[in-house]
Amino acid sequence: MNPNTLDKAAVAKILRELSLLLQLKGENAFKVRAYDTAADRILGMTQDLGALVREGRLQELPGIGQGLAEKISELVSTGKLGFHEELKAEFPPGLLEMLQLPDMGPKKAMALWRELQVGSVADLERACREGRVRALKGFGAKSEAKILEGIALHQRAQGKRKLLGDVLPTVEGLLELLRAAPGVVRVSPAGSVRRRAETVGDVDLLASAPQAGPVLDVLANAPGVAVLIGKGESKCSVRMTEADLQVDLRVLPDEDFATALHHFTGSKAHHVRLRGMGQDKGLKISEWGVHQEDGTKLPIRDEADIYRLLGMQYVPPELREDSGEIEAALEGRLPEDLVSLEDVLGVVHCHSTWSDGKNSLEEMARAAQALGLKYLTVTEHSQAAVYAGGLKEDDLKRQWDEIDRVNAAVPGLRLLKGIEVDILESGALDYRDSVLERCELVIGSVHIRHSMNEEQMTQRLLNAMDNPHLNIIGHPTGRLIHEREPYPVRMEAVLDKAAARGVVMEVNGKPARLDLKAEHVRQAVQRGVKLVVSADAHRREDLNHLVFAVATARRGWARKGEVLNTLPADRFISTLKGLRC
């Protein structure tokens, strides 16, 4: 294989960069969009990119014409693109990073560069602090303050922690390689990845094998490793190209695997409490094993042995945060039937090309079927979400004909007729009741007017729940991790009303959302509010977001019975409707 060959992700990344560079240059907005669309198309294609290039068939992809086909071919076959190199050279490299700041688009960035020679985030911060930005036409003191706020948020996001969803695919690829490594008995992630925390710093991996050396070599030579940071007799650290991620691997004898796994899984707070409880029983619990006071090492086959020795229930990794799970496990009241991915029969909250999704209804249906799911709720945006191609009431009727057709064509997978209707500023829904009542399910979400105060936003959600056709509140706090704070809302009041009126809360699994978050899930569960785990899917691949929704539900102690899309389709719908009062 040509070592220069770029994969789909790398090609899409360069196309996106080209789109940004063209914007800086002030190019036609439709040309700019063509590059973005092409990036989407490449990411979403099912065919082999290399083969399409070799056979000269790129133009068969919609949105890719002669110009883009030539550029993509050059990229794939030579590893770079002259047009890209030339365009990049026209601007300071830091300008692209500036565009990631909130409210910073190409026009403002270029004005800052042209007038003040501000060409990086660092330059910009200095210029704001020195009060030079406010002097610029179109900017003022308020813009300066907002830019500084944006830079602070950006820098926090640039910090070490990454979204679990951005990290997990890389981790799973490495685990697969390690499972096949010479002599390996057991392999597991540890740390925050295993606890399924929202964000991850470094990744810890653990393996057991009689000989560590050959296993460490597998990681050191794995594809995607950018730098070998260090390698000793039992440990190896690397930095991956993807997500700039540091991965540490420890390899040890199988008899030490369980105690090491427990130690490195943490959380620290959970572990510290267990060690203290061990001491009271004359047991020394450490990374190296469980020892009695006379120094005898007890055999520990798996983590369950440790909890058994301490006289408590097994605590799943997602719950190990010292937030009440230890007391519950001692009293035997830890839920044993936490929802799992296998329990989920249908995927909730999906979009298609009818609104802002990237795949057709049939493609979404077949992808869900391939995952072993039984149903998928089609919930496009409603008319108020103009930017997302929201559906008019009339479009909905036409879409339902299409759904009937796909349902007949894809056996064993049922598309449900729903809507993600906008919750307007007043709390009214964006469709008439006569339309909503004919939907099989109605998700209500806030997409516009986020900047209301806490009282107004709370009232908005409470009012929405007065509509008897609303079944589910979608992404109830609107947060985007590292990008946007949640809107202010009195969650207790919302959950109390949801419990009283039989409204279900979404646990949105999109990695940057995870909304409700685990703490709120727990509050919901305590009040008897039912949940759905959702994908918020805008393309086939997003159906995997269910993994993160389930993880978040588990971290919030949700049982299978509390998650409604563990029910078969008919009972799912009848339960949703039956709950409303």
Next chain:
DNA sequence: GCCGTTTTCGGCCCGACTGTTTTCAGTCG
């Protein structure tokens, strides 16, 4: 840039919000 049983040229997604203005430009969703 792409695309075409209206078109090989002229469309292609637009309304709301914010901060800057004094009638609007830029950004976002």
